[in-house]
Amino acid sequence: MRSRRSRLWTSLVAVALIAGVVSGCSGGEDGTIVPPAESVARLTLTPEAGETGMPVSTELGVTVTDGGVEEVTLRDEDGDAVSGAMRADGSAWVPDSPLEYRTRYTATASAVDAEHRVVTAETSFTTMAEPRDRVEASLWNTADYEYGHAMPVMIDFPPDFEVPEKHRAQVERRLFVTSDPPQPGVWHWFTGGHLEYRPESFWKPGSVVTVRAALEGVPLGGDRYGAGDVTRKIHFDDTARVIEVSNEDKVMVAKENGEAVKSMDISLGKASTPSYSGTMTVMEKLEHTVFDTTAQCGGRVSGDDCYRTPVDWAQRLTWSGQFIHSAPWSVADQGVRxxxxxxxxxxxxxxxxxxxxxxxxxxxxxTGTEAELPYGDGFTAFDLSWEEFREGSYLAGPGADADADAGTGSPDTDLPDVRHVRGAAHPHPARRRGGGRVRRY
Structure with missing residues (x-):
């Protein structure tokens, strides 16, 4: 849809043209008609006209010199318009949904120069046939839960697949994130099959983050292409909670909005199995579970390290088995050793x-233990410094300007806005995706 400013500029152009024609009819001193001056803006569209076999993730490249884009339209072979929007950096026009396979599209665009003179361009292309080998990624975060403010946005590819390195920038470019309030962030590839998104600091309380994983038709190497185009709103709780654990003091402190609300004695890992230090994230919550290490011991229960123990109120912190949990057997040691x-x-x-x-x-x-949290052992996005995290992006390396809104999708504003009470369990259990050695609980 044209903006008011665009319509105004178009009107001014029309007025200028009419004025030129009128004055021309009156003639110059020698009676000649003076044609209106051409726009100095230069406008180029891609794909080039006649291109075939294009992915359904194709965006319209729009290049303008000496002017600005006024309008872009895309229509299928039946003449139906495709909705879309320009990226925030103005580099391309992005359809709001995947294009259809085996379909011819025609794109037109207009640009105006500083004198409000219009130039237009047109191109047409045909999309590829639907590929046989399609890989569907999953957006881990759900829409019906309010997360704590250290929760990254996470994308997983199937366990047996990793995106080839040369295709990762294109995958990132098709992952659109906007946040309210705005909080610039970047993606980080922990492996070729798992990437996480975060802002520089913890999410602001009450944030709403809209994610569009527009991977349908994205080339993934060989004859493989992405599958699916999902838009989801992710909600963050309006209270900033932090749990701080000190090995030196043997104390855990719960804080709300920067204020301590409760302190409790704790016991961490002994010298042979030290707890990890670092910034971790609550991954899942289990009112009751069983810690079972017998698989590592040939199925037997024996000694200190081979056990099958029922445990209450367990909150997972790492894939490798570090939890906060009820331990009535160690109460005498808590706060001491x-x-x-x-x-x-x-x-x-x-x-x-x-x-x-x-x-x-x-x-x-x-803090204060003998072991550091391994890279990727859990939701470890915020354990990395901002510089380290940015290094894992193929679009925002060191020194680049990260912009969470550098790309415009079409967020679905009708997604449910479900709020859950504090302490409710996350609807999906944590799923391991690499990182960290197997530990005993």
Whole structure:
């Protein structure tokens, strides 16, 4: 749709043309008609006219010199218009949904120069046949949960597939993120099959993040192409909670909006199985579970490290098995010494309290232990510095300007806005995707 300014410029152009014709009819001194001056703007559209076999993820490249884009339209072979919008950087026009396979499209565009004179361009192209080998990625975050403010946006490809390195920039370019309030961020590839998005600091309380994973038809190497085009709103809780764990003091402190609300004694990992230090994220919440290490011991229960133990109020922090959980057997040690296999041990009452307090996505910051959190062992986006995190992007390397809104999709504003009470379990369990050694609980 044209903006008011665009319509005004068009009107001014029309008026200028009419004025030129009228004055021309009156003639110059020698009675000749003076034609209106041509626009100095130069406008180029891609794909080039006649291109065939184009991916259904094709965007219209729009290049303008000495002017600005006024309008872009795209129509299919039946003449039906395709909705879309320009990227924020003005580099391309992005359809709001995947194009159809085996379909001819015609694009037209107009641009105006500083004197409001219009230039137009047109191109046409045909999309490819639907490929046989399509790879569907999944957006991990759900729309019906309010996350803690250290929760990254996460994309997973199937476990047996990794995006070839030369195609990762194009995949990133098709992952559109906007946030309210605006918070610039970037993507980081932890592996070729898993990437996470975050802003420089924790998400602001109450943020709403809209993600469009527009991967249908994106080339992924060989004869493989992306499948699916998903738009989702992700909600963040309006309270900023942080859980701080100090090995030096053997204490865990729960904070809300910067204020301490409860302190409790803890016991961390003993010398042979130290807890990890770092900025972790609550990954999943289990009111009751069983910690079972017998698979590592040939199926037997024996000794200190081969056990099958029922556990209450467990909150996962790493893929490798570091939890906050109820440990009534170590109450005498809590606040005094470390005796666990790496977990954060608390009393039954404190475990239930912190379980109700925290949400999936809340940050848990552990300090002072002998071991550092391994890269990718859990939702570790915020364990990296901003510079380190940016280095994992194929579009925003060191020194580049990251812009969360550098690309415009078509967010679905009708997605459900479901709010859950604090302490509710995340609707999907955490799923392992690489990173970290297997630990005993």
């Amino acid at each position: 470390n005796v666990s296999h790496g977990c954060v041990n608390v009393s039954a009452g404190n475990a239930e309290w912190i379980f109700d307090f925290a949400r999936v996505g809340d940050p848990v910051i552990i």
